[in-house]
Amino acid sequence: MAVTDLVDVVGVTFQNNGQIYYFTPGQHSLKPKQQVLVETTKGKEVGLIKFMTKLHLSKVTVPLKEILREATEAEILDKQSYADKVAATLKTCAAKVVEHGLSMKLVDASYSYDGKRLTFYFTAEGRVDFRELVKDLAKVFCTRIDLKQIGPRDESKLKNGMGICGRVLCCGSCLVRPNSPTIKMARNQQLSTRNTDKISGLCGRLKCCLEYEDETYEALQKNLIEIGSIVSYKGKEMKLIDYKLLKQNALLIEVVDGMNRYVEIPIADLVVVKPAVQSVENHS
Numbered sequence: 460m461a462v463t464d465l466v467d468v469v470g471v472t473f474q475n476n477g478q479i480y481y482f483t484p485g486q487h488s489l490k491p492k493q494q495v496l497v498e499t500t501k502g503k504e505v506g507l508i509k510f511m512t513k514l515h516l517s518k519v520t521v522p523l524k525e526i527l528r529e530a531t532e533a534e535i536l537d538k539q540s541y542a543d544k545v546a547a548t549l550k551t552c553a554a555k556v557v558e559h560g561l562s563m564k565l566v567d568a569s570y571s572y573d574g575k576r577l578t579f580y581f582t583a584e585g586r587v588d589f590r591e592l593v594k595d596l597a598k599v600f601c602t603r604i605d606l607k608q609i610g611p612r613d614e615s616k617l618k619n620g621m622g623i624c625g626r627v628l629c630c631g632s633c634l635v636r637p638n639s640p641t642i643k644m645a646r647n648q649q650l651s652t653r654n655t656d657k658i659s660g661l662c663g664r665l666k667c668c669l670e671y672e673d674e675t676y677e678a679l680q681k682n683l684i685e686i687g688s689i690v691s692y693k694g695k696e697m698k699l700i701d702y703k704l705l706k707q708n709a710l711l712i713e714v715v716d717g718m719n720r721y722v723e724i725p726i727a728d729l730v731v732v733k734p735a736v737q738s739v740e741n742h743s
Contacts, residue, residue: 464515464516464517465513465514465515465516466483466513466514466515466516466519466521466523467483467484467511467513468481468482468483468511468512468513468514468519468523469481469482469483469484469489469495469508469510469511469526470508470509470510470511470512470635471495471497471506471507471508471509471526472506472507472509473504473505473506473507473569474567474569474617475617475619476616476617476618476619476631477569477616477617478613478616478636479509479635479636480497480499480506481514481519481520481523482497482523482524482525482526483522483523483524483525483526484511484525484526485525485526487526487528487529489508489511489526489529490508490511491508491509491510491511492507492508493507493508493529494506494507494508494529494530494534494535494538495508495526495527495528495529495530496526496527496528496529496530496534497524497526497527498524498527499524501571501576502571502575502576503527503572503573504571504572505530505534505535505538505572530572534572534573537572537573537574538570538572541570541571541572541574542569542570544570545567545568545569545570548568548570548577548600549565549567549568549579551599551600552565552568552579552596553565555592555595555596555599556592558595559589559591559592559595561587561589561592562583562584562587563581563582563583563587563589563608564581564582564583565579565580565581566580566581566582566609566614566617566618567579567580567617567618568580570602574602575602575603576602576603576604576605577596577600577602577603577604577605578604578605578606578607579596579604579605579606579607580607580609580613580614580617581606581607581608581609582608582609582610582611582614583608586608587608589606592606593606611662611663611664612630612637612662612664612667613637614662615628615630615631615660615661615662616628616630616631616637617631618631619631619632620661622660622661622666624668628660628661629667629668630660630662630667634667637667638667638668638669638670639670640664640665640666640667640668640669640670640673641665641669642665644665644669644670644673644676645658645665645669647673647676647677647680648669648672648673648676648704649702649704650669676704679704679705679707680702680704683702683726684699684709684726684729684731684734685699685734685735686699686700686701686702686735687699687700687735687736688731688732688733688734688735689731689732689733690709690711690729690730690731690732691729691730691731691732692711692724692728692729692730695713696732697711697712697713697722697724698711698712699711699729699735700712702726703723706723707725707726707727708723708724708725708726709723709724709725709726709729710722710723711723711724
């Protein structure tokens with residue numbers, strides 16, 4: 460990777476556990492946890508620097524917008540004063556949702572640092588016609604109103620919490636963007652897919668962490684002997700029934716005195732005697 464393919468990136472977020480956006484530091488001397496003023500598609504905004512790093516050009520959309528400057532004390536205080544109103548704001552909005560008879564669940568709200576824009580985040584089963592609600596809220600709060608429908612993963616990210624592992628949710632702590640795990644990744648890691656609750660996060664979707672080690676498991680499964688094959692180990696023939704991938708061992712059945720005996724042998728020590736018979740489905 461050439462040095463010229465790397466770009467300096469500053470990760471900035473505008474609300475607790477909110478999405479992280481990429482900016483370039485320009486000529487400014489910056490550091491994490493610093494509050495800065497940036498230009499967004501919806502105007503100027505005060506955000507918090509979460510991290511500073513270098514990323515490959517393929518990982519970012521260029522050109523990145525440059526951070527304007529460090530936020531002033533007055534701007535930071537204004538942002539905090541509006542943040543302190545969020546709880547009461549949500550309560551008022553929830554009452555209006557009921558009043559309009561809309562099937563939507565409010566998740567969070569955020570003001571722009573100057574109070575000129577108020578965004579509500581919600582989940583819903585389908586599309587919601589909230590045009591009349593927006594008009595009503597604009598009259599109540601006397602500012603521009605945005606309503607943004609989000610998915611289960613984004614809801615968990617905003618709310619945050621503890622995963623079954625005992626750690627803070629990845630989506631609310633270390634992930635810039637939620638991962639896109641698949642059932643295939645779970646199968647690659649020899650996890651049961653019969654009960655998806657065990658491999659699902661608080662969002663009800665597959666755990667993001669399934670993606671972390673998928674590349675390793677994919678590599679470990681390359682050129683494996685097909686399950687069902689007859690193999691030889693130290694002159695004894697046995698049937699291959701499964702693998703313990705991380706240990707790089709194979710589980711085998713050996714017939715001793717008419718009884719099945721299960722043994723675990725290193726994969727590298729096996730010799731194929733008779734490959735497994737593939738079904739017609741495997742050839743299609």
